[in-house]
Amino acid sequence: xxxxxxxxxxxxxxxxxxxxxxxxxxxxxxxxxxxxxxxxxxxxxxxxxxxxxxxxxxxxxxxxxxxxxxxxxxxxxxxxxxxxxxxxxxxxxxxxxxxxxxxxxxxxxxxxxxxxxxxxxxxxxxxxxxxxxxxxxxxxxxxxxxxxxxxxxxxxxxxxxxxxxxxxxxxxxxxxxxxxxxxxxxxxxxxxxxxxxxxxxxxxxxxxxxxxxxxxxxxxxxxxxxxxxxxxxxxxxxxxxxxxxxxxxxxxxxxxxxxxxxxxxxxxxxxxxxxxxxxxxxxxxxxxxxxxxxxxxxxxxxxxxxxxxxxxxxxxxxxxxxxxxxxxxxxxxxxxxxxxxxxxxxxxxxxxxxxxxxxxxxxxxxxxxxxxxxxxxxxxxxxxxxxxxxxxxxxxxxxxxxxxxxxxxxxxxxxxxxxxxxxxxxxxxxxxxxxxxxxxxxxxxxxxxxxxxxxxxxxxxxxxxxxxxxxxxxxxxxxxxxxxxxxxxxxxxxxxxxxxxxxxxxxxxxxxxxx
Numbered sequence: 001x002x003x004x005x006x007x008x009x010x011x012x013x014x015x016x017x018x019x020x021x022x023x024x025x026x027x028x029x030x031x032x033x034x035x036x037x038x039x040x041x042x043x044x045x046x047x048x049x050x051x052x053x054x055x056x057x058x059x060x061x062x063x064x065x066x067x068x069x070x071x072x073x074x075x076x077x078x079x080x081x082x083x084x085x086x087x088x089x090x091x092x093x094x095x096x097x098x099x100x101x102x103x104x105x106x107x108x109x110x111x112x113x114x115x116x117x118x119x120x121x122x123x124x125x126x127x128x129x130x131x132x133x134x135x136x137x138x139x140x141x142x143x144x145x146x147x148x149x150x151x152x153x154x155x156x157x158x159x160x161x162x163x164x165x166x167x168x169x170x171x172x173x174x175x176x177x178x179x180x181x182x183x184x185x186x187x188x189x190x191x192x193x194x195x196x197x198x199x200x201x202x203x204x205x206x207x208x209x210x211x212x213x214x215x216x217x218x219x220x221x222x223x224x225x226x227x228x229x230x231x232x233x234x235x236x237x238x239x240x241x242x243x244x245x246x247x248x249x250x251x252x253x254x255x256x257x258x259x260x261x262x263x264x265x266x267x268x269x270x271x272x273x274x275x276x277x278x279x280x281x282x283x284x285x286x287x288x289x290x291x292x293x294x295x296x297x298x299x300x301x302x303x304x305x306x307x308x309x310x311x312x313x314x315x316x317x318x319x320x321x322x323x324x325x326x327x328x329x330x331x332x333x334x335x336x337x338x339x340x341x342x343x344x345x346x347x348x349x350x351x352x353x354x355x356x357x358x359x360x361x362x363x364x365x366x367x368x369x370x371x372x373x374x375x376x377x378x379x380x381x382x383x384x385x386x387x388x389x390x391x392x393x394x395x396x397x398x399x400x401x402x403x404x405x406x407x408x409x410x411x412x413x414x415x416x417x418x419x420x421x422x423x424x425x426x427x428x429x430x431x432x433x434x435x436x437x438x439x440x441x442x443x444x445x446x447x448x449x450x451x452x453x454x455x456x457x458x459x460x461x462x463x464x465x466x467x468x469x470x471x472x473x474x475x476x477x478x479x480x481x482x483x484x485x486x487x488x489x490x491x492x493x494x495x496x497x498x499x500x501x502x503x504x505x506x507x508x509x510x511x512x513x514x515x
């Protein structure tokens with residue numbers, strides 16, 4: 001299907017609109033124009049998961065082709081979060097960090113039309129993000145996120161044939177049916193400001209959505225939004241803008257659909273385990289739109305598109321080589337769990353989860369001698385998903401892609417208390433701590449180690465990531481080997497391939513195999 005999304009793009013201040021034409025629909029009546037959306041969100045893996053049973057970009061491509069055959073007025077949309085996190089992004093290829101390159105190549109092969117920014121896009125540094133943008137063949141929409149260039153705010157842009165093409169804040173797309181009846185649809189896209197970076201400016205997403213809608217409503221027949229915000233904020237936005245027809249959401253990882261003030265809000269399951277197919281039927285005489293939304297399971301009942309499967313295999317092979325070099329066996333089953341292990345960022349950076357408990361317990365079990373407690377930073381867990389069933393070494397690497405050494409530290413109680421207090425203050429970011437053998441009385445703000453009240457004058461033996469002991473986590477700059485309250489640090493020999501403390505992933509694997 002030929003699509004020209006950007007023509008006559010006119011930038012006015014920092015707000016501009018792009019218009020396009022679409023091919024004729026096959027099944028629309030003489031009064032109705034139908035538009036179909038294939039909507040996915042929070043996709044970090046290009047390959048099928050759970051032993052090949054669910055997800056996979058090659059299956060998304062097959063579904064897209066099926067929908068296009070039924071209605072050429074079909075748009076494939078990803079509502080943010082796709083450049084990170086992914087295990088393969090931590091490796092290098094052709095001497096360069098991959099950093100989402102595999103995802104852009106797969107999405108290009110699928111034929112995605114539009115994407116909104118997610119908070120994880122800004123995990124990449126500015127240079128790597130720009131490379132991924134320039135490699136993309138799909139269109140980006142950004143209504144409230146701007147690039148901050150040393151205080152100068154301007155839209156992010158993609159370089160096409162040597163020319164910088166700014167991301168639009170709004171888009172107006174034109175569609176026709178077989179009888180030539182046409183409809184104009186407006187779109188906006190917003191992202192929550194949960195990933196602060198110096199090169200990104202976030203405008204208030206409620207205000208930005210309202211401002212863009214106020215302009216679009218006079219230029220088109222109806223408006224839809226791509227949102228990457230919490231579902232509670234989606235509901236609030238729907239109450240603010242009851243004339244918006246559809247909010248295609250992301251950020252939350254479980255499928256949901258609800259109608260608020262007549263606005264349909266939908267989100268699919270993360271990693272393309274499901275996709276929403278939305279069909280908007282617009283009656284050109286009555287000027288009314290109806291929406292039908294179907295949740296489609298992306299599983300092994302859908303054949304894989306061969307061209308996209310070839311791209312996926314290329315990157316799978318690259319990752320396989322890297323995993324072998326890391327001394328891991330991706331297919332080795334380490335345990336089988338019935339209750340999903342919660343590694344979602346929103347859970348782990350704001351509270352304690354069963355996965356966090358499991359990792360901390362594995363650190364305790366791996367220590368060279370009994371420890372009083374174990375702590376680690378939630379930000380080391382990057383899977384941003386829940387996993388269950390047979391857990392393989394590949395899953396462990398997806399959970400903890402950066403690995404890292406675990407050290408044992410004898411420290412004063414006052415330092416341990418400071419560490420724990422800092423962890424609480426880090427709620428919402430990667431410096432929030434998960435732990436073992438520690439409890440906290442919120443009402444009295446008292447800490448208990450192994451059931452006993454923490455004594456600031458006592459010495460404690462603590463298992464902790466070396467990354468944290470080097471002061472590299474948020475607000476932990478004081479935590480170094482030279483801190484006067486550090487009595488002794490016990491480290492494993494990095495040359496000892498049998499010492500699992502050299503890699504927290506091996507620590508977790510060993511512990512889970514004994515479960």
